[in-house]
Amino acid sequence: MDKRFVPCMLALATLSFTASLRAETQPVPLRWNADRFGNHRYTVQVDKPAAAVRATLPWRRRDAHPDQVAIIVVGPDGQIVSNMARVHIDQATGELVFEAKQAGVYAIYYQPYVTSGRANYPMVTYLAPRDTADAAWLRSSGANDPAHEAKLPQAKLLGYQAVDDFDAYTDMERTATPQEIKAVLAVHPDAPWLLFPETREHPVRMFDQIPERWAQRGAGGTFADNALRDEYLSFQVGAWAVRQAVHNVQVSFTDLQGPDGSVIAASALTCFNLGGTDYTGQPFVTHLDIPQGRVQPLWMGLDIPATAKPGMYRGNVTLRADGVPAQTIPLAITVGSAEAVAHGDDDPFKLTRLRWLNSTLAQDNNLVKPFTAVTVQGEKLGILGRDITLSHGGLPAQIDSHFDERMTGFAKTPLSLLAAPMQLLVEDAGGAHALTSSTEPNVQIDGPAKVHWQTAGTAGPLQSTVEASLEADGTLTYSIALTATQPVSLSDIRLQIPLRDNAAQYELGLGRTGDHAPADFSWRWNVQNNQDGAWIGAVNGGLEFHLRDEHYRRPLNTNFYHDQPLVMPTSWDNDGHGGVTFKHDGTRYLVTAFSGPRTMTTGQTLHYDIVMRVTPFKTIHPAEHFAERYFHAYGDLDTIKAQGANVVNIHHATPINPWINYPFLEPAKMRAYVDAAHQRGMEVKIYDTIRELSDRAPELPALESLGHEIISAGPGGGFSWLQEHLDGDYIAAWHVPENRDAAVIDAGQSRWHNYYIEGLDWLARNIGIDGLYLDDVAYDRTTMKRVRKVLDAHRPHPLIDLHSANQYNPRDGYINSTLLYMELFPYIDRLWFGEEFDYQHTSPAYWLTEISGIPYGLMGEMLQDGGNPWRGMLFGMTNRLPWTGGDPRELWKLWDSFGIEQADMIGWWVHDTPVQTHRDDVLATSYVRQGKTMIALASWAPGNTSVTLHIDWKALGIKRDSATLVAPAIPGFQPAATFKPGDAIPVEPGKGWLMILQ
Known part of the structure; x- marks a missing residue:
């Protein structure tokens, strides 16, 4: 996994759920250290100093055991208040007493945590409560005396705040109180399950409790929403198995009746939770049960025809299950007169893209270049x-x-x-x-x-x-x-x-x-x-x-x-x-x-x-390989071009692609950068795979509702956002500390592949990306073929390169990266193998089969510690800019002065290669042009040695008597030297030469 990132500043958000909790201007810092205090706080106003004041926090927490999590009170002076007592803590409310030595605004942090582990794989642990209050203060303040505690002055509640708007709990994460739940059940005394229709703006976030919003509104009712013609309208029905488990949930729709007898057919509606089209293009059905006490969001979609007449459309969605009464939710959809652009897909937050889950785009048996018909x-x-x-x-x-x-x-x-x-x-x-x-x-x-x-x-x-x-x-x-x-x-x-x-x-x-x-x-x-x-x-x-x-x-x-x-x-x-x-x-x-x-x-x-x-899958194309020079980082395009690179790989955690594997949230910035590159004759590729998914993806709550179809099952944990906003059954993945981007592992083979293909198609059409940088992908050749097809369909010269860290270790099950990804090789253009690969202590056979890609029809580059530039040239490999450990620019200059793009590359493995050493531990590859040849020489010998070149002069078209063999000076690679044909050429261990024979 590539580890270069660009910092991103965080913004604070103040969020209030009711008018009575609106935050006021406060003399407390709006930005705080989440790693010290956590992501959430309430602020309260103390009008005058007091030995003890009461604070009541209506936090409606979703974590199951808030009594087991610490609370930190910070005074107007920024100091932690040690004299604090927890009076009553439950999910609905927190009551505490603290010493207020001065008037002003106090901040009460209620989910503080500590972080351990690697920065990119953190483990957040929430602090347990501990007693810091002085015993004398506890006695004198009356904090432990219920009769006295009720008489203490009450701090004025100002509001709830989160460290930023993304970390803030939404209204769908504020839990209903036991009293509110009791009231809801009293209205439906015999119902085994209750239904709650909900718009896409309020995605269900909790699966083991219902939100305050539902308790106040009550179960049932009509689902009403507005949409445009040709828009894809996503919505939910939350099913709460309140009194018993519910088995074999089924959903059916009626036609939607509109103005003047117009109809939207029931076939325009779907329920994503009950099946669809899998990543191979085959239909499937999902058996859905809801355990007792659980909430199951059922995400649905309505594909509104572009020909629909504006006006109100009414119909029904009915939910059935084994042994329980069916329930019907009326639908009332107001279709506007305007027509949606691209079904609404250009705005990911509309969740119209959920329809992409069932896409069959590029799912065919058509050819992909350069392959020919069977x-x-x-x-x-x-x-x-x-x-x-x-x-x-x-x-x-x-x-x-x-x-x-x-x-x-x-x-x-x-x-x-x-x-x-x-x-x-x-x-x-x-x-x-x-x-x-x-x-x-x-x-x-x-x-x-x-x-x-x-x-x-x-x-x-x-x-x-x-x-x-x-x-x-x-x-x-x-x-x-x-x-x-x-x-x-x-x-x-x-x-x-x-x-x-x-x-x-x-x-x-x-x-x-x-x-x-x-x-x-x-x-x-x-x-x-x-x-x-x-x-x-x-x-x-x-x-x-x-x-x-x-x-x-x-x-x-x-x-x-x-x-x-x-x-x-x-x-x-x-x-x-x-x-x-x-x-x-x-x-x-x-x-x-x-x-x-x-x-x-x-x-x-x-x-x-x-x-x-x-x-092999296809022939290699050295001329194209040498002409495409990679800069693997976001940067100023003119500076990049001046260094000799013409293909820019844009990683995630960059200003134009900030979130891992979700490159849709900064489209204007990305398009501007791509356009600027094209104006300079350069190409731009982006990082986008589906091994893991950023928590910033607006679709994440809907994906979580699909069980483990898309999100892998796991122990949970990881970064704080994941623990605070997901249901706990996931595998925590890559995390970027600089912009607080956290990801979860995808399930490997799922309908998210269909979404991914549609997303690439959207990027190619709307942003103009020139291809993909793949970093240890999790999909198979079925999806890879589709990737190639959608890029070929919209871009004149799409490029796909694959990076892998060395997977041959116990953590990854001792799998060769080449074997793991060989099924993808027919559809990619270049390898970058990679982190943890050993370029110094492995054999020529290892280089050939595990790193170079040549036996499979690919060429590549080196990464770990800059690779070995002498051995790399035997396979046409350098490292990439701007990575430390090696700088290919001097080699690029030699390539250009020699004209390597016009040369025939003849590797050491070719039985009749025109330049040979007649040794197994010092090898030569020739780059042959009319009248001159560049010879790459590299050693695997254990010590200093010398070799004599055996040259097929006729094959090279060079006369021995007039030939010169010159090693030009290359900073960091070799000093200048001149040899005669037949000379013994000295070679240092692990090094070699680049020589021009002409």
Whole structure:
């Protein structure tokens, strides 16, 4: 997680809930230290000094145990009053007595806290009460004597204040008193549940008690509101299960009858809590129960047609549940004559954007650049640079990659990945039986970017069905069902992937970091590890695979894996009997995913699901990569451009994008900055992911009402705002102290993805952003494809770069960042891997497979401590401005003077690279132009060494006899030096050279 932030000043808000509590001008500081006193206070006026005065605070608190939280009284002189006694504390009222040595305004802080932990992951603990009053004062003041206490002078209540307007408790958080609740129930003596219609301006904030507002108004009544034509009107009905639990809540609507016989159909209304369209575009229904005593807000929406006649529209919404009387709320919606702009979406506080939760925007099988349509020629399927040939059982019989080793084009002869067809084998007492079908797969075309097929057959004693698909990016998805027709005892069910030896050069995953593929390896399932697959391959051809079943749920990532870990696949894991082995077997490299012995009963079905991806996904484009130079911070555009950068990444916690993953609240500022950048020939990308969500999102109360569909379940805690305004069941996430922005973790896969896609579409259309900076994202390729599509639809040159901190640690379940995000790689443009990556003590194979992105069709940059600039140049990598630890500007100058954008990049991994060292610990990459070549040399040798370059002069088009080899002076990188062809070039450990051969 990136940690650069711009401070934001806080503003104080004074808030009064009733006319009698209006605050007056007071000689007490309006700004106070929340970390010392908390976020909330009442002020009272003491007219003259007194040994003791009484104060009564009608705070109507939502925290369940206010008697267990301290109170701090501060006098007009700014000093804490130590002589204070708590007379009576409950949720409705606080009564206390304190010593008033002087007249004036006293501030009474009633939720003080202390903060511990990291600044960006704070833990707020509320102070417990403690006795500070002098015993003599307690006796003399009568604070402990109820008869005497009633005679004390009463401080005049002035009003309630919060440290700022955002922290202030709303009218929906002022609780009803027991007496008020009793009165409400008396009006409905037999009702098992009560309904409270409410406008969007007053979102329900409490789920275990009702607000004063409802108690005073009473249950039921008509919901009335105003809206414009073509506006999306959001509203709520709060259901309070007051006397018993309510099960299986259902909602129905009638048509809305308007003026002159006009009608808004019931189909224009929806209830978000009872289902909708999921992030994959599929409809779903939610079963909703309300436990006794709980309040369930039901958020609803009305899509008012643009053709609606102005006037009053009347209808009904009826709520039903099992075993309780249905209740009906009349609706009275006044539609104005004006037409809403963009359904009202340009103002997030209108909550019209809730309709985005059910969006299917960009949910299709259309192509994304640079991918080409899937071709079908019998059993042979073709995609960009790759072919997959199917066997009768539906699994791949052969996979061919046409990419060349340079990764910039295609080879004449493909690299075949498989030594033999893949097989799913079922082994019993009679031997091993391969899954097979009597007919060839019948491939159906879903669209240019996707095909699917099914087969039915047998695998020994089991019946099999295979449902599979191939997409244009190289993703193969298999759902394999094996069903027993009679009781059967099996010794194993396993998948065998026999790779060709020359295709299995490198491997990462299953507890191994990127390296050369091991000759012999064994792995077992473990829920502590976010591991269910691996990638094995060469630079120009490889296979990623993941083993899953029908219960798969995407785990949380980046610090939160153990809050929602991998669901062990019943089929593959088999109660700990399953695992994976790799083994060199002659000329092939055999991958075996086994599940071990088991018995199956008649009719039992096991699901052996597999997701595979064929790499590379696309060619790399070094010229574009070198031309796009990143400045990763908000700043003055002219200053940024003068430093050589032309792409600006705008993080959150900046003036134009202040709130994490909610970039909609400063649109004018953001648009002005983007426009100014475009005028200078620069591009602007913003930070926006959905791993977590800012507490500033106006939709947050509505999302909280959806249970854990969007907000992950968790222990609560964290920053004070979260504890004071949410219901307690969440995971506290990133916090920015400078502007008091606090976030909660999203649930990973939810309708918030639909909202996110619509939000990006809105930003691309209205703000003109040029792309996204993704920082450890939590969504999968389904959403990533949609991201790419909406940006491509509205921006001429959209860019997406992905940053990851190194996830290979116990906190994140030892998952390789590359493997975690490989499914997204087809749709992004650049990697930034990243924080906690070790650039000094890892091998060239690790750099190639874990950091560079090149085997997958990407290039990248370095981050941690500036990276290693010598090794980085072997992969076309520098670090970014303005990050400390390294400055790429001098390298950029050399790039420009050499003309690197016109050069062919030939990496050290290419077997016939024209410049070689004939060593494994000192490597060379060539940047070849007409008549000259830039050679990047970098060492992994443990000490000082020297190398002699072996040069293919013909390939470079340079004559040896007249060639010069010059290392230009580069501040912070190398001194000037000149060498002759054939010279021994000295190389320091961990360093290298950039030399021009011409």
